[in-house]
Amino acid sequence: MTISQTIAQQRSAGKAADFDAIIIGGGISGMFMLYRLRELGMTARVFETGTDIGGTWYWNRYPGARFDSESWTYGYSFSKELMQEWDWKEHFSPQPDTLEYLNHVADKFDLRRDMQFRSTVKSAHWDEATTTWTVALESGEQARSRFLITAVGILSAYTLPAIEGRDSFRGPTYHPARWPHTPVDFTGKRVGVIGTGATAIQAIPEIAKQAKQVTVFQRRPNWAAPLHNAKISKAEMEEIKSRYDEIYAHCRQTSSWFIHQTDPRKALDVSPEEREAFWEKLYAEPGFGIWIGNFSDVLSDERANALMSEFVARKIRQRVKDPAVAEKLIPKDHGFGTRRVPLESGYFEAYNRDNVHLVDVINDETIERITPNGVKTTRKEHEFDILVTATGFDGVTGAFDRIDLRGPGGTSLKDIWKAGQPRTYLGMLADGFPNMLMVLGPHTARGNIPHAIEHCVNFHAGLLSFMKDKNYTRVETRPEQVAEWTEAVIKASEGLLASEIDSWQTGVNRNVEGRLERRVLGYNGNGAHFRKRTDDTARGGYRELRFR
Numbered sequence: 001m002t003i004s005q006t007i008a009q010q011r012s013a014g015k016a017a018d019f020d021a022i023i024i025g026g027g028i029s030g031m032f033m034l035y036r037l038r039e040l041g042m043t044a045r046v047f048e049t050g051t052d053i054g055g056t057w058y059w060n061r062y063p064g065a066r067f068d069s070e071s072w073t074y075g076y077s078f079s080k081e082l083m084q085e086w087d088w089k090e091h092f093s094p095q096p097d098t099l100e101y102l103n104h105v106a107d108k109f110d111l112r113r114d115m116q117f118r119s120t121v122k123s124a125h126w127d128e129a130t131t132t133w134t135v136a137l138e139s140g141e142q143a144r145s146r147f148l149i150t151a152v153g154i155l156s157a158y159t160l161p162a163i164e165g166r167d168s169f170r171g172p173t174y175h176p177a178r179w180p181h182t183p184v185d186f187t188g189k190r191v192g193v194i195g196t197g198a199t200a201i202q203a204i205p206e207i208a209k210q211a212k213q214v215t216v217f218q219r220r221p222n223w224a225a226p227l228h229n230a231k232i233s234k235a236e237m238e239e240i241k242s243r244y245d246e247i248y249a250h251c252r253q254t255s256s257w258f259i260h261q262t263d264p265r266k267a268l269d270v271s272p273e274e275r276e277a278f279w280e281k282l283y284a285e286p287g288f289g290i291w292i293g294n295f296s297d298v299l300s301d302e303r304a305n306a307l308m309s310e311f312v313a314r315k316i317r318q319r320v321k322d323p324a325v326a327e328k329l330i331p332k333d334h335g336f337g338t339r340r341v342p343l344e345s346g347y348f349e350a351y352n353r354d355n356v357h358l359v360d361v362i363n364d365e366t367i368e369r370i371t372p373n374g375v376k377t378t379r380k381e382h383e384f385d386i387l388v389t390a391t392g393f394d395g396v397t398g399a400f401d402r403i404d405l406r407g408p409g410g411t412s413l414k415d416i417w418k419a420g421q422p423r424t425y426l427g428m429l430a431d432g433f434p435n436m437l438m439v440l441g442p443h444t445a446r447g448n449i450p451h452a453i454e455h456c457v458n459f460h461a462g463l464l465s466f467m468k469d470k471n472y473t474r475v476e477t478r479p480e481q482v483a484e485w486t487e488a489v490i491k492a493s494e495g496l497l498a499s500e501i502d503s504w505q506t507g508v509n510r511n512v513e514g515r516l517e518r519r520v521l522g523y524n525g526n527g528a529h530f531r532k533r534t535d536d537t538a539r540g541g542y543r544e545l546r547f548r
Ligand code: NAP
Pocket: 066, 067, 068, 069, 155, 160, 161, 162, 163, 194, 195, 196, 197, 198, 199, 200, 202, 217, 218, 219, 220, 340, 343, 361, 390, 391, 392, 393, 504, 511
C-alpha cells in the first residue's frame, strides 16, 4: 500500500494520517524494529529503496558474496521458534541463502504489510510545533510520524571510483552493491575489476572461474585470511540448535559479540615456537579467530603486529606462485588486522591462474581514465567487455548524508557531522535531533552486526515502551551525556593501530568530497561493557536522556 492509500484509508476511518514511527530501511535492522514496534502496539511504516526486504543481502548479489560471521550466530535471536525451524546450510552462508532466511522471517511475521518498497527517503524534517517528523520520498509523497527510526545500515551508501571518464565505458559496469538480479554471465568475457577490498576478494575467484580474462586494478592490497567455509550436516545443525542459548549467551559476553575471544597472552611474551604454532592453528581455523581471537597485543602493539603481518606475508608467498605478484599482494602500508580482515576462499590462488592479471596502480601503472573500451593507464589501454567497480562505501555516516535530515530550527545533520566527530548518546540518539532513534548509528558498538542490531533495536523498544508508560512524547539527548560519550568513544579508539589507518572504518574515502580526514565512527571498546552500559541506562529509567 502506498502512503497516499494509507492516508486515504485512515482519513476515511476518521484517524490522523500519521504513523507513530517511520523506519528508514528494510534490512535486518528495519525488519526487527518493525516487529518490536508492532509488539508495542505502535503504527509504523518502513520505507525502503529496494523492491523487497533484505538490505545488504538484497543488494549485494555479486558472485562469492557470503557471511564472514558464523551463520549460526548471525540469525535473529528474538524468536526461539524461528531459531529452531531454520537450518543454515553452510557455516558461512552465501548471499542467496541469507536472503532466503530473511524472506522466511518477513513471511513468518507478515512484515511486508507495513513496508513500502521502491521508496527512497529524500528528506526528514522535524517540526517542533507538532513534535513530529515529516518524511518526504523522492517520488514527492510525504508522511508524518512522532518517531523517526534510521535503519539505514553502515555499508549501504556505495561509492563509485572518482576516475575521469567513469561513465564513458560502453559495456556494462557493475558495482557489487547494485548487482543485477539475474546472474551476470562472464563466460568468454574480458573483465576489469577495480578495487581489492573484502568484496573484490570474494568476487574475483568466482569471476575468474568463468571469465576469459580478469584484470584486477589494485590501489592498496589488503591482508586477507582463509574463511574455511564448510557445509553443515543435518546432525550438526541439530547439535548447534541444541546449544543456541549457550552460543548466544557466549557472544553477548565477548568483546565484539562473535564467538571468538581475544587470547589474553601477548605475542611478545611467548616463545617464537608457541607464537608460530598458535598462528598456524588460527590460520587453519574458520572465521575471524585470526583477527579477533589473536594474541591481545597484535592489534595494539606495532612490534607484535609486525610479527603477525610477517607470518601472513609468508603464507601469501607460499600460496602465490609468481614471487613478484605475491609481493604486490602483500600490504606494506598497514599491518594485519588494522582494517577489517577480508576472509577469502581461494583469493590468492586466483592469481596463479593464467586468466588473472594483477595491475598495481600505485607502483606500476597509474589509472588515467576510464574509456569507452576499458581502462587507460600510463602504460596502455586495457580493453574489457565488463567492468566491476568494487570500490566500497561511504561508511557509517554516508547513508545519513544522503538524506536531508533536519532537526529543530532546520539544523542539518550532515552539516553538523561534517564539521567534526558525530555527536551522539551511545550511538543511539544524535545530539540535537529529538525523537530520532538510530539503529547502528555512529559511535555505537558494532562487531557481529546482527547482535549489534538486536541490541540497538531492543534498547529503542525499551525506550519507547518507557515513554508510552510515562506519557512522554519527546526525547532528546543531554549535552553533558553526549560530551561524555563522545569522549569515551574517542578514548576507546586510542592506542588501536586501526585508528591510524585510512579505511571506511576511520571514515576515509577518496571518492567522496570532504572524506580525507580520519574520524572515529564506532565504539571500539569492549562490546560486553557497552551492553552493560546501555542496559544500566534502561534499568535506571533513562536518566541520561531528557523527556517531555
Ligand atoms: P573497501 O574495503 O573499502 O574496498 C574498496 C576497494 O576499492 C579498495 O581496494 C580501494 O582501494 C579500492 N578503490 C576505491 N576507489 C578506487 C579508485 N578510485 N581507484 C582504484 N581503487 C579504488 O570496500 P568493500 O570491499 O566493499 O568492503 C567494505 C566492507 O564491507 C568490508 O570491510 C566489510 O566490512 C564489508 N564486507 C563484508 C563482507 C562479508 O564477508 N560479510 C563481504 C564484503 C564486504 P584503497 O584501499 O586504496 O582505498
